[in-house]
Amino acid sequence: MLNMGGPSTVEETHDFLKNLFSDNDLIPLPFQSILAPYIARRRTPMIEKQYAAIGGGSPILKYSEKQGHGMAKLLDELHPDTAPHKSYVAFRYARPLTEQTAREMKADGVTRAVAFTQYPQYSCSTTGSSLNEIFRRGKAGEFGQDISWSVIDRWGTHPGFIEAVAQNIESALAKFPASTRSETVVLFSAHSLPLSVVNRGDPYVLEVSASVSAVMQRLGQSNPYRLVWQSKVGPSRWMGPQTSESLKGLARLGRKQVVLVPIAFTSDHIETLYELDLEYMKEARELGIEIHRSESLNESPVFIRALADIAAEHLRGLSSGSGPTSIQLGLRCPGCVNTTCGQQKSWFARGGS
Ligand SMILES: C=CC1=C(C)c2cc3[nH]c(cc4nc(cc5[nH]c(cc1n2)c(C)c5CCC(=O)O)C(CCC(=O)O)=C4C)c(C)c3C=C
Numbered sequence: 001m002l003n004m005g006g007p008s009t010v011e012e013t014h015d016f017l018k019n020l021f022s023d024n025d026l027i028p029l030p031f032q033s034i035l036a037p038y039i040a041r042r043r044t045p046m047i048e049k050q051y052a053a054i055g056g057g058s059p060i061l062k063y064s065e066k067q068g069h070g071m072a073k074l075l076d077e078l079h080p081d082t083a084p085h086k087s088y089v090a091f092r093y094a095r096p097l098t099e100q101t102a103r104e105m106k107a108d109g110v111t112r113a114v115a116f117t118q119y120p121q122y123s124c125s126t127t128g129s130s131l132n133e134i135f136r137r138g139k140a141g142e143f144g145q146d147i148s149w150s151v152i153d154r155w156g157t158h159p160g161f162i163e164a165v166a167q168n169i170e171s172a173l174a175k176f177p178a179s180t181r182s183e184t185v186v187l188f189s190a191h192s193l194p195l196s197v198v199n200r201g202d203p204y205v206l207e208v209s210a211s212v213s214a215v216m217q218r219l220g221q222s223n224p225y226r227l228v229w230q231s232k233v234g235p236s237r238w239m240g241p242q243t244s245e246s247l248k249g250l251a252r253l254g255r256k257q258v259v260l261v262p263i264a265f266t267s268d269h270i271e272t273l274y275e276l277d278l279e280y281m282k283e284a285r286e287l288g289i290e291i292h293r294s295e296s297l298n299e300s301p302v303f304i305r306a307l308a309d310i311a312a313e314h315l316r317g318l319s320s321g322s323g324p325t326s327i328q329l330g331l332r333c334p335g336c337v338n339t340t341c342g343q344q345k346s347w348f349a350r351g352g353s
């Protein structure tokens with residue numbers, strides 16, 4: 001179960017940020033080994049306050065473990081040929097880091113593994129970075145010598161995922177009076193990307209848009225909706241419109257009811273619990289909007305079942321002749337100059353050898 005991770009305690013914030021700013025696949029910086037610790041140190045007090053405000057840390061490890069255990073148990077029934085299944089969490093920037101998970105998997109004698117991204121939509125900056133890390137450590141033998149790999153690299157339009165998101169939106173919409181419910185704007189909010197990454201040909205914006213379309217189709221186009229982008233960092237230009245500006249714009253246009261939907265991350269994190277709940281929803285209410293957030297998928301049984309279905313479909317595909325990765329994973333972004341991406345794709349296409 002691949003994800004970025006988050007600090008489980010406030011004290012782990014600095015290490016999380018240092019790992020994040022050191023990741024050349026996410027943020028290519030000049031003199032990265034010097035600049036990353038410097039930026040992380042400067043940013044730590046502000047981000048520590050945000051984790052303190054949401055209960056003293058990120059809940060992502062707790063949810064990832066629950067999702068993984070639930071999925072593996074269901075998978076034993078759905079795909080008994082490959083049972084027993086066991087889930088491992090590998091985070092990119094927080095405990096348990098990929099290196100720790102590699103040691104555990106090696107000690108357990110794992111010989112067959114599925115790298116299952118927990119980002120529904122693919123970006124080179126998220127799933128791509130996690131796959132590059134597995135490739136580097138796998139090539140160095142850190143997972144053991146006798147392990148073969150396949151990859152689930154995206155699932156943003158899988159019907160089970162769409163159903164789980166749609167059900168949570170329906171629960172949020174139910175908080176509005178029936179008489180005006182259909183006027184409520186469904187505002188999908190995803191973590192933004194720098195325009196330099198979008199313009200390189202990164203598939204994330206397209207794939208998040210596809211998720212939004214599929215959810216609205218499942219809801220029978222019941223409400224007006226928009227996709228907006230949050231959590232821009234630094235001075236460069238990022239994909240817009242920004243979530244906070246969009247809420248102000250909707251208020252100016254006289255919209256009175258909004259459901260905010262996190263669509264690109266499956267567990268709660270500071271961007272839902274702090275940025276959306278504590279900052280933007282408060283601002284929106286001050287502007288006269290009644291606003292509710294649809295819950296993150298967290299422990300949703302519909303979502304956990306979806307994860308098991310996605311994994312079972314992947315394993316069935318392999319036994320009927322599909323390759324170890326999707327066809328789409330094989331294509332680098334037209335503007336990609338990161339040689340690791342190319343090596344990683346070839347390595348996984350050979351089953352991790
Ligand atoms: C699908 C989700 C995400 C994408 C795409 C993404 C791209 C991306 N992020 C940065 C820079 C930062 N992101 C930070 C935190 C952060 N990012 C995501 C998700 C995506 N990022 C999450 C869920 C989190 C927070 C974890 C949490 O617990 O909430 C941070 C650190 C926080 C801060 O300093 O503000 C940075 C920096 C870039 C540059 C980027 C695309 C290239």
Ligand SMILES: [Fe+2]
Pocket residue numbers: 191
């Ligand atoms: Fe981010």
Ligand SMILES: [Fe+2]
Pocket residue numbers: 124128332333336338341
């Ligand atoms: Fe790339």
